Structures are given as C-alpha cells and as structure tokens.
Amino acid sequence: MLNGPPTRLCKLFALFSAISLNNAFYIPGFSIKSYVENEIIPLQVNKVYSDRSQLQYAYYDLPFVCPPTGKLHGRHPSGRSISLNLGEVLRGDRIMTSDYDIVMGQDQSCQYLCSHETDRRGVKRARELIEEGYVAEWIVDNLPGATSFVTVDRMHKYYAAGFKIGYKEFSPLAAKQKYYINNHITLVVRYRKAPGRAGNRGGKVVVGFEVYPKSIEEAHRDSTGCPQEIRSDNNGMEIYIASNNTKLASQYPSSSYLPEEDDVDDGTTLTIPYTYAVYFREDDTIEWSKRWDMYFNNQEESNVIHWLAIVNSLVICSLLTVIVVMILNRTYRQVHGKDGAGDDGKLLLKHRKPTSGVKSPRFREKAPTGLLEQSGDAGRDDDLSSDEEYVEDISGWKLLHGDIFRAPPYAGYLAPLIGSGMQLVFMATGLLVLSCFGILNPSFRGGFVSVGVGLFVFAGVISGYFSSRLYKTFGGKNWRKNTFTTALLFPGLLFTTIFILNLFVWAQASSTALPFGTLVGIIALMLLIQLPLVYAGSWYGFHKSQQYEHPTKTNSVARPVPEQAWYTRNSYGALIAGFVPFAVVFIELLFVFRSLWQDKSGYYYVFGFLSIVSLVGILTVVEVTIVSTYIMLCHENYNWWWQSVFIGGGSSFWIFLYCIVFYYTKLNVHGFISGLLFFSYSLLACTVYGLLTGTVGFLTAYAFVRRIYGAIKAD
Numbered sequence: 091m092l093n094g095p096p097t098r099l100c101k102l103f104a105l106f107s108a109i110s111l112n113n114a115f116y117i118p119g120f121s122i123k124s125y126v127e128n129e130i131i132p133l134q135v136n137k138v139y140s141d142r143s144q145l146q147y148a149y150y151d152l153p154f155v156c157p158p159t160g161k162l163h164g165r166h167p168s169g170r171s172i173s174l175n176l177g178e179v180l181r182g183d184r185i186m187t188s189d190y191d192i193v194m195g196q197d198q199s200c201q202y203l204c205s206h207e208t209d210r211r212g213v214k215r216a217r218e219l220i221e222e223g224y225v226a227e228w229i230v231d232n233l234p235g236a237t238s239f240v241t242v243d244r245m246h247k248y249y250a251a252g253f254k255i256g257y258k259e260f261s262p263l264a265a266k267q268k269y270y271i272n273n274h275i276t277l278v279v280r281y282r283k284a285p286g287r288a289g290n291r292g293g294k295v296v297v298g299f300e301v302y303p304k305s306i307e308e309a310h311r312d313s314t315g316c317p318q319e320i321r322s323d324n325n326g327m328e329i330y331i332a333s334n335n336t337k338l339a340s341q342y343p344s345s346s347y348l349p350e351e352d353d354v355d356d357g358t359t360l361t362i363p364y365t366y367a368v369y370f371r372e373d374d375t376i377e378w379s380k381r382w383d384m385y386f387n388n389q390e391e392s393n394v395i396h397w398l399a400i401v402n403s404l405v406i407c408s409l410l411t412v413i414v415v416m417i418l419n420r421t422y423r424q425v426h427g428k429d430g431a432g433d434d435g436k437l438l439l440k441h442r443k444p445t446s447g448v449k450s451p452r453f454r455e456k457a458p459t460g461l462l463e464q465s466g467d468a469g470r471d472d473d474l475s476s477d478e479e480y481v482e483d484i485s486g487w488k489l490l491h492g493d494i495f496r497a498p499p500y501a502g503y504l505a506p507l508i509g510s511g512m513q514l515v516f517m518a519t520g521l522l523v524l525s526c527f528g529i530l531n532p533s534f535r536g537g538f539v540s541v542g543v544g545l546f547v548f549a550g551v552i553s554g555y556f557s558s559r560l561y562k563t564f565g566g567k568n569w570r571k572n573t574f575t576t577a578l579l580f581p582g583l584l585f586t587t588i589f590i591l592n593l594f595v596w597a598q599a600s601s602t603a604l605p606f607g608t609l610v611g612i613i614a615l616m617l618l619i620q621l622p623l624v625y626a627g628s629w630y631g632f633h634k635s636q637q638y639e640h641p642t643k644t645n646s647v648a649r650p651v652p653e654q655a656w657y658t659r660n661s662y663g664a665l666i667a668g669f670v671p672f673a674v675v676f677i678e679l680l681f682v683f684r685s686l687w688q689d690k691s692g693y694y695y696v697f698g699f700l701s702i703v704s705l706v707g708i709l710t711v712v713e714v715t716i717v718s719t720y721i722m723l724c725h726e727n728y729n730w731w732w733q734s735v736f737i738g739g740g741s742s743f744w745i746f747l748y749c750i751v752f753y754y755t756k757l758n759v760h761g762f763i764s765g766l767l768f769f770s771y772s773l774l775a776c777t778v779y780g781l782l783t784g785t786v787g788f789l790t791a792y793a794f795v796r797r798i799y800g801a802i803k804a805d
C-alpha cells in the first residue's frame with residue numbers, strides 16, 4: 091500500500107518537463123500591432139538603471155537630456171505619461187512619450203533633436219551615473235531597445251536590454267578619467283510582413299529594436315546640427331566644465347593646490363547636442379511570436395545547468411522518500427501488526443495491582459532495536475486478572491495520545507499566520523501555472539507583480555476560511571478579532587517595511603520610490619477588497635464549518651516533556667531540517683538572483699525549470715517535516731504545532747545567508763541605500779518564502795499526526 095508508484099506525480103513531472111524544454115512558451119500579446127508604410131511608430135522613454143545600484147531614475151528627470159517639447163507625435167504629445175499597472179510602478183517604470191520621430195519604412199541618416207545646456211550640477215550628475223554604469227531603456231512597440239551581442243563562435247546573436255548613457259576612459263595626458271556622454275543614437279528597427287489579413291493589406295510588424303549609442307563632440311557640425319562625419323571616428327562629447335577656483339583662491343592665496351569645486355553656481359553651462367539616426371531592416375528569420383527570444387540572455391546554453399539542478403533536487407528528494415516510506419511502513423506495522431496492538435488497532439492500557447507502593451513498569455534486559463520498538467514487559471505480568479485483558483507498556487510517540495492535540499501557545503497568532511500562508515501558497519501556485527503556460531511573459535510588463543498582488547488579495551477568502559476554522563479548532567471564541575488579525579498582521583508588516591524603505595528612496599529622488607497615490611491604492615486594496623474577503627471567508631469557516639476533529643481526546647493535565655536531545659530543540663531542529671530543501675533549490679536560485687540583482691538587462695524566463703525545482707522543493711519540505719515531526723514525537727515532545735512551521739520555513743534562513751554570500755561575492759553594488767534595499771528586500775522575500783513553506787510544513791505535520799493517531803485508540 092505504501093510502496094505503490096506515484097503515478098500522478100510522474101505524470102505531473104512529465105508535463106512540467108515538456109514545458110521546460112520549451113523554456114515556458116509565452117503568449118506575447120492578445121493582438122498583433124501592425125504598421126503600414128509611412129505610419130508613425132511611437133518611441134517611449136522609460137528609465138535608467140544600473141547593475142551596481144538598486145536606485146533607478148526616470149529618463150526625463152535627468153538634468154542633462156533633452157526635455158520633452160510637448161509637440162504632437164502621432165496621437166499623443168511628447169512628455170505624456172503612459173498609464174502603468176501596479177507591477178510597472180512597483181518595478182520603477184516611468185514610461186513617457188518622446189520627441190523621436192520614427193516613420194515606418196523611412197530611413198534617416200541623421201536627425202537633430204536638441205542642444206541642451208546643463209550646469210555644473212547636471213555635469214556632475216551625468217559623471218556619477220556614467221561612473222555607476224547606468225543604462226537607459228527605450229521602448230518601441232513594447233520592445234525594449236537592446237544592445238546587440240554575438241556569441242564567441244559567432245553562431246548566435248542575442249540582446250541585452252538597454253544601452254549605456256555614456257562611458258569613461260583614462261587619459262594619459264591628463265592623468266585622470268574622462269567621461270563622455272552618448273549623444274548620437276542609431277536606432278535599427280527590424281520588421282517583417284504582418285501575418286494574416288494585415289499583411290495582405292501591406293501591414294508590417296516590428297520584430298527587433300536595436301540601439302547603437304555613440305559620443306560625438308560638439309564641433310564639426312553642419313547647419314542642421316548634425317555631425318559632418320557620423321560613421322568615421324570622432325572625438326567624444328566630454329562631460330566636463332573647467333573648475334572655478336576663484337573663491338578658494340581668494341581664501342587661500344598662498345596655497346599651491348586648490349581642489350575642484352563642481353557645485354559652484356557661477357552660471358557656467360555645457361551645451362550637449364543630441365542627434366539620432368533611424369534605419370529599417372527587413373528580417374524574415376524572426377517570427378513575431380518569437381521576437382522576445384533573443385532577450386533571454388542566451389539561456390539555451392545554460393539548460394545543462396538547469397537540468398543539473400533538477401537532477402540534484404530529484405536525488406535528494408528520492409533519498410528522503412525512501413526514509414519517509416520506511417517510517418510509514420514501520421508505523422503501519424506498529425499499529426496494525428504484531429507489535430502490541432489489539433485486533434482493531436486499540437491500545438489497551440491496564441493499571442497494575444500495587445504490591446508495595448507504585449510499581450514501575452518492567453523493561454526487557456535487551457535494549458530496543460528501533461525507535462518504535464515496545465519496551466514494556468507485559469508478557470511476563472503475573473498479575474493479570476483475566477485472559478481477556480491485554481496489557482502493554484508503551485513508550486515513544488504512542489505515549490502522547492492525550493497531549494498531541496493540545497492547543498499550542500500563542501494560538502491566536504498561529505491561525506492568522508497559517509491563513510496568510512495559504513494566501514501565499516495560492517498566489518505562488520497561480521503565478522507558476524500562468525507563467526508556464528505563457529500568460530505571464532516579458533511583453534506583459536509588470537504582469538508578474540500585478541497578477542501576484544491580485545491573486546494574493548482575492549485569496550483573502552481562502553485565508554479567512556482556514557484561519558477561522560483553525561482558530562475554532564484551538565477553542566477560540568472571538569472570531570472577529572481573528573479576522574482582523576489575519577487580514578492585517580502579515581500584509582501590514584509587509585506594507586510598513588516597504589513604506590519605511592520608501593522614505594529612504596524618496597530622499598534620493600529615485601523612480602524606485604512608490605508614488606503617494608500608489609501607496610494609497612495599496613492601502614485601499616488591503617482595506618476595501620482584501621479585508622471584506624477575509625471577513626467573508628472567516629464567517630463561513632467559523633459559523634458554517636465544523637472544527638477539525640481530532641482522533642484522540644486531550645488530557646486535562648499536560649504531560650511533562652522530557653529533556654530533549656540538542657538536534658530536536660526548536661532552533662537546531664529547524665536549521666538542520668531547513669538545509670535539505672535549500673540544497674534542492676540553491677542551483678536554480680543562482681539564476682534567479684542573477685536576473686534580479688546582477689544582470690538587470692536580461693530576463694529570467696525558464697519557468698518550466700523553476701516549476702519543476704519548486705515542485706520537488708515543496709515535496710522535500712513535506713518529507714523533511716514528516717521525518718522531523720516523527721523524531722520529535724519519538725522523543726515524547728508533543729509541541730509540534732509551531733515547530734512544524736519553523737521546520738517547513740527553515741530553508742528561508744539558509745536562503746538569506748545565500749543572499750549575503752551572493753552580495754559580497756557576486757555583486758558590485760555601491761552605496762548605503764542600495765545595500766539597505768538589497769538586504770531589506772531579500773529579508774522580505776525570505777520571510778514570504780518562509781511563511782509559504784512553513785504553512786506547507788504545518789499542513790503536512792497536521793495531516794501526518796492525525797493519520798498516525800487516527801489509526802489507534804487508547805482506552
């Protein structure tokens with residue numbers, strides 16, 4: 091019975107394997123946008139970001155770029171903000187229309203944009219961003235402008251989203267670094283004939299958008315403002331204004347060294363001319379449905395590592411499966427077999443006749459061979475009054491039948507946390523399924539976060555139901571208090587932390603900071619949508635559903651817990667058990683961390699692999715929880731309620747340590763604010779993950795305990 095093949099699991103694994111081979115196919119959009127000849131294609135500017143910083147800035151907030159003129163381009167004037175979803179706002183997007191004219195099929199070798207004058211502060215700001223390696227993100231037809239790369243063997247081409255706003259180089263003559271801004275942009279739009287009826291009417295679709303930046307000095311320009319020689323090697327446009335030391339010289343007339351003062355507002359400006367070129371290239375080798383493939387950072391070459399991660403996780407999970415099957419088999423034999431139970435699985439406990447005081451149970455001279463071996467000596471009891479009475483001395487987990495379902499301490503917090511954990515389980519499952527089937531994809535900008543928030547909010551019904559029913563099982567009476575705790579405890583802690591971090595980001599004038607309206611909207615989601623849903627679920631779970639029935643009755647007096655071995659104590663047991671699920675997922679985590687923190691120009695989109703590893707990881711959490719709970723019960727410790735949550739979420743501690751190691755060994759992040767954001771958001775993510783897996787651990791331990799104690803009766 092316990093050794094049958096897991097047929098459903100095999101089928102599910104085969105399904106996810108098939109999906110992963112296609113790198114999680116995606117649906118780039120519900121409708122294809124086609125353009126006819128001479129139709130204007132809008133170019134939108136978004137933000138600048140860097141792999142060395144967690145702070146992003148809106149493109150038009152930069153003091154050294156051409157500001158929007160407000161002229162009409164197509165149907166919208168430049169400088170108009172594009173409506174964003176919640177996910178886009180949370181990821182720091184600030185998309186606006188621009189003054190760049192792109193007309194389908196019309197090449198422009200050079201087009202003058204503007205000559206922008208910037209002061210010393212603007213020059214200093216530009217040099218700082220160039221030093222940090224910031225890149226700009228522009229968008230055409232929902233495709234981010236990309237820098238094109240070719241593999242070493244020149245067999246494959248792939249994109250990295252964004253382009254550098256400038257560069258620096260060391261000048262031997264000046265013996266210092268010089269900074270240059272990319273003020274001439276060459277735009278290459280790749281297109282092909284539109285599919286279907288639109289193509290028959292002359293429609294074309296955009297399948298690629300490449301950006302090639304260049305720095306060209308202000309001199310040697312024609313009457314239109316364009317450089318006379320664009321293709322030849324030109325001197326770069328240096329971002330530099332000679333220092334003004336007049337004030338320092340008057341203060342220190344005899345000093346031989348005077349430092350540069352870039353913050354002196356003396357009215358000196360630097361004029362930066364901006365130009366661009368547009369070229370259209372027909373490319374029939376790229377299907378419109380596959381136009382995002384080249385943004386995936388050449389992920390096909392890393393498939394071997396992904397499969398290695400899957401094999402690693404399967405090996406660990408298989409070993410745990412063997413251990414769990416052995417435990418279940420031994421438990422089954424203990425209850426229904428020859429090890430001391432009655433015919434119907436009943437444990438008959440008889441009080442011995444006292445002879446001289448209280449007589450202790452007699453033990454065999456030979457030590458038991460296993461944790462479940464009975465240590466009593468009922469077979470040699472000379473005081474049996476009848477052959478119908480069967481006396482058994484029991485030890486280990488069976489001794490806890492009268493305390494195993496005793497309500498835990500702080501049950502008023504455990505039930506709400508489990509309810510919030512059910513929200514996270516529902517949200518994570520929905521996101522992985524939608525991502526695997528292509529509903530969530532890079533073309534749905536901000537969709538992953540937006541849908542995740544939506545799933546979490548609408549899962550409030552599930553949260554309230556499970557929380558109130560568990561609260562009722564613990565003997566709680568004030569279900570409304572439990573409802574508000576469930577709806578506000580965990581989401582409130584998340585929101586408070588994000589709000590405090592937002593204050594630091596606001597001070598940096600970064601687009602990473604959430605606007606005030608967005609904060610109000612998040613509060614409205616919590617109070618006007620999630621709270622009523624949690625309330626509805628709580629009412630149904632408390633008034634219309636029965637509490638969870640337990641197979642054994644709880645004694646009025648609690649049994650003392652004996653001294654525990656070090657590896658069964660709360661903290662040690664959770665950390666030891668949590669390392670196993672971490673070992674299952676840590677290889678795949680490396681790819682996730684790279685996409686989130688190290689290489690922001692790329693996209694993580696192998697959700698098929700991630701789904702397999704996540705599924706095996708959850709199965710590992712289940713098995714680790716069973717083994718750890720069984721060991722705890724065998725040591726006569728019935729305080730498993732909270733411990734099961736800690737065991738299930740123990741891997742989050744190791745993941746956070748992994749984040750710390752990744753920060754100091756892989757990242758090149760500078761600044762206190764960037765470090766604060768990294769560690770704070772990493773801690774939040776690990777907390778969310780810990781509550782999710784902790785909930786899985788709790789449900790597993792609850793089911794396991796109910797199952798093994800439901801098979802016996804103690805009289």
